[in-house]
């Protein structure tokens with residue numbers, strides 16, 4: 001069958017199982033839209049800003065594990081994707097971005113809306129390509145999906161000139177193989193190394209597992225939990241590893257790092273073995289590297305060889321797919337109890353109860369999240385923006401199922417909360433999706449509330465409205481002598497009216513006793529709802545290990561006398 | 565990391581796909597990760613569609629192993645090997661244009677002959693010398709010619725190859 005490049009893109013999307021794409025058209029990519037109308041099995045979600053297309057594809061991908069697809073036109077359309085692509089790259093999210101490009105003859109002549117997007121996105125994609133021949137389109141899309149979803153996932157951008165999309169036709173043959181001689185996907189790790197790691201684990205007296213995003217990506221949460229239970233090893237999660245073990249699991253110590261639980265950080269400090277699984281010893285996790293886990297040997301398992309020994313020197317570094325490696329390792333792990341170690345950690349938890357929320361007459365953001373997660377019973381999906389509310393969500397929201405906490409970790413992208421939540425909801429239509437928003441981040445992408453409404457994405461937006469760029473405010477409070485320059489909003493819009501303007505329900509909450517009712521009402525209302533929680537402005541996220549410091553410099557809130 | 569390692573020069577060889585943009589990808593990776601290339605040479609390999617790159621990289625063992633892993637991570641890079649500690653031959657070609665006068669010409673020719681270099685262009689005031697060899701040899705010739713006045717020098721960067729062996733494959737990061 002002879003098809004145009006645009007038709008081949010659509011056929012290929014279907015072959016790859018991509019039934020939903022997020023995008024916004026423009027001249028160079030219009031031929032693709034022309035073909036889309038003949039492919040009713042591909043649902044196109046029209047966004048208001050391409051940034052939302054990339055972030056919605058990201059949220060969709062994180063929630064479903066499938067490749068998220070976004071589409072934009074050349075020039076400004078493509079550059080508007082950039083922040084979303086960079087976020088996906090930092091957090092290893094499978095994404096394919098398809099961009100229109102100016103016609104081949106115009107490339108390199110600074111044509112109207114010409115941007116070298118393969119150049120622009122080179123350092124923020126796992127791979128990218130410019131397809132200069134219609135005969136290469138099918139292979140390019142096939143390779144792009146393969147690269148995006150396998151190994152350590154990541155975004156792949158495919159740039160296609162307009163006249164390749166809509167010019168001569170070519171025979172459409174779905175490639176059966178990838179053409180990627182330089183691309184290998186690690187599977188199992190060498191047995192001898194697995195044995196060495198198992199021996200370290202069996203001998204450890206104070207072991208800790210740090211469970212990262214890789215545990216979720218590799219679907220290794222079952223095996224990871226099995227390992228933890230078999231040898232009674234406490235589990236700490238990174239920010240992106242949060243839903244890899246149920247919050248109420250007795251071995252789960254929660255998140256560590258800059259705003260992690262004090263007892264989790266103290267446990268790392270005392271541990272004699274750190275087992276890092278699918279994580280990358282990022283600086284928010286380690287603090288000052290030289291003081292990180294000073295008493296511990298390190299076992300590190302990651303699918304990306306370049307992560308092993310990058311930030312910390314490992315005792316045993318294993319390169320492989322986590323699920324495969326844990327499968328190799330588990331039979332070699334001896335049952336253990338670690339009674340003294342677990343008891344000691346319990347004591348630290350009692351002395352440093354950073355998971356508790358103090359009682360207050362003012363509406364505290366932590367309190368809102370505690371009540372919210374109580375009402376949802378830790379079910380459904382929580383998406384966040386970036387800032388204080390994100391850290392409080394990481395600390396106080398409860399999770400029961402894997403892949404249900406979605407947040408921009410590596411890039412820390414404000415504005416993620418709106419589009420990523422709508423993408424996650426469209427990917428998991430049966431899940432209740434709560435978007436925990438900052439008033440700052442929400443205003444970066446709130447134009448795409450319209451997209452949520454149009455597409456029927458039933459997202460409940462909870463704005464933790466501290467009328468400020470709270471995280472910045474906090475840093476100024478502590479490090480810049482309370483010089484709150486450029487961090488307080490004095491004229492935020494009325495978010496209830498914003499909701500109404502978009503034709504959805506808005507609820508304002510100013511008092512503690514209104515919280516539960518508002519959450520319940522939001523969940524009982526069909527369709528998107530915006531709840532504007534007017535929280536205390538100058539609340540600080542504790543614990544706090546300032547950037548580049550260690551657990552010894554950790555700032556803690558005094559243990560509350562009265563808790564909620 | 566790596567504080568205890570010696571800073572030194574490593575020679576890495578990469579087999580890469582001969583596609584537009586590969587050099588940019590490699591160069592961009594070096595730049596954004598703060599790695600330092602002392603020399604880089606690229607050319608066709610014995611396999612159609614594949615090029616070979618030789619890198620001379622300054623750095624300690626930690627840095628160089630990161631360079632190798634990051635290179636290998638690039639999709640268009642097929643294999644990478646750090647051949648520093650293997651028996652290798654290395655060559656570089658350089659063109660050196662040096663000032664000459666009636667008086668100095670004879671002496672320069674003597675030096676050139678001593679190095680088994682070639683004179684490939686002569687004018688009344690200058691001479692172009694071609695030299696092939698290990699980098700040190702070029703450095704030495706350059707040193708001896710400097711007093712006469714070097715007008716221009718152009719070096720290709722080092723290419724390297726492991727000696728012997730029936731198959732050409734390396735056992736590094738591949």
Ligand SMILES: Cc1ncc(C[n+]2csc(CCOP(=O)(O)OP(=O)(O)O)c2C)c(N)n1
Pocket residue numbers: 385386387388389390412413414415437438439440441442464466468469470471472
């Ligand atoms: C796009 C972007 N710009 C700037 C920042 C720096 N930044 C980090 S947190 C933060 C404040 C976020 O404010 P808000 O969304 O209201 O959340 P809050 O901290 O108040 O909960 C800022 C400005 C960022 N992370 N992302």
Ligand SMILES: [Mg+2]
Pocket residue numbers: 438439440464465466467468469470
């Ligand atoms: Mg705020």
